[in-house]
Amino acid sequence: MEPLINWGALQELQRPPMPDQGPGGPNWDNIAPMYNMMAEMERSYTYDQMDCFDTDAEDTVLDIGCGPGRITCVMAERAKSVTALDMYPKMLETCRANAAARGLSNVNPVLLDWREAELGKNIRQHDIVIASRSVGMWDIQKLNAFAKKYAVIVCWANAPSIPPILDELFASTRAPEIPGRGRPPLREDRRVGYNAVWNMVYDLGADPNIRIITDGFTKTFDTADTAVDWLRGLQPFDDDRYLPVFRQNLAPYMSQNADGTVTFKRETKSYVLWWKPVPAGTP
Secondary structure (H helix, E strand, C coil), rough: CCCCCCCCHHHHHHHCCCCCCCCCCCHHHHHHHHHHHHHHHHHHHHHHHHHCCCCCCCCCEEECCCCHHHHHHHHHHCEEEEEEEEEHHHHHHHHHHHHHHCCCEEEEEEECHHHHEEECCEECCCCEEEECHHHHHCCCCHHHHHEEEEEEECCCCCCCCHHHHHHHHHCCCCCCCCCCCCCCCHHHHCHHHHHHHHHHHHHEEEEECCEEEEEEEEEECHHHHHHHHHHHHCCCCCCCHHHHHHHHHHHHHHHECCCCCCCEEEEEEEEEEECCCCCCCCC
């Protein structure tokens, strides 16, 4: 059955596409260290995201565009196994290292472009298939086909993503660019946000669930100087003349703790949308 409204087309009009993950696009390997640092700061919020749906000890999980393993590691603690799929060797290497550091032996890294994944040929069905802010979320029918229990999408909920957050923290420091920075700002329009994704899943014939949750990035440091030094590593700049403005940019998100430590916290919002997969052609 054809949908009454082409939500996918409306979504494309509302915002520019994600930076290309293929040849000619940005090399995500070059920014793997930065994304690994951001994933570390998002760890507690990641547990909240994965708590939205139930995971059994016998479930198999596919994490599409796993990056440094932010979701892979959390799900590997809960499920039988996780296939961590990414097309960039450095991202996959970082994911593998993070899994090992957390004592996880049930992670299977796969170097593959999701757009080249073929069901039953190079990737089998998994119980839970997750696309978090990755190329996997742009083809909902394919995501649905690879899942047996749940298909899951995680993305920003009408709230800042990593590039604009870094733009804010590193404003006027001449930090090097990352994919997504320097683009025209997203045209925020609540009429075409996560509701569009929900409706696309609904039009598959599925019954989508959605939760909007607090997300963010936080880390506690021994001193303010330690915090500044570590956070500067997200987008290093060489000239110390920009340190005062960098400290000023960080100030709204820094708090002093009773024990003398300092906590950085920059919160935002994400949505978690999940559904039980339906056969192709379900009315």
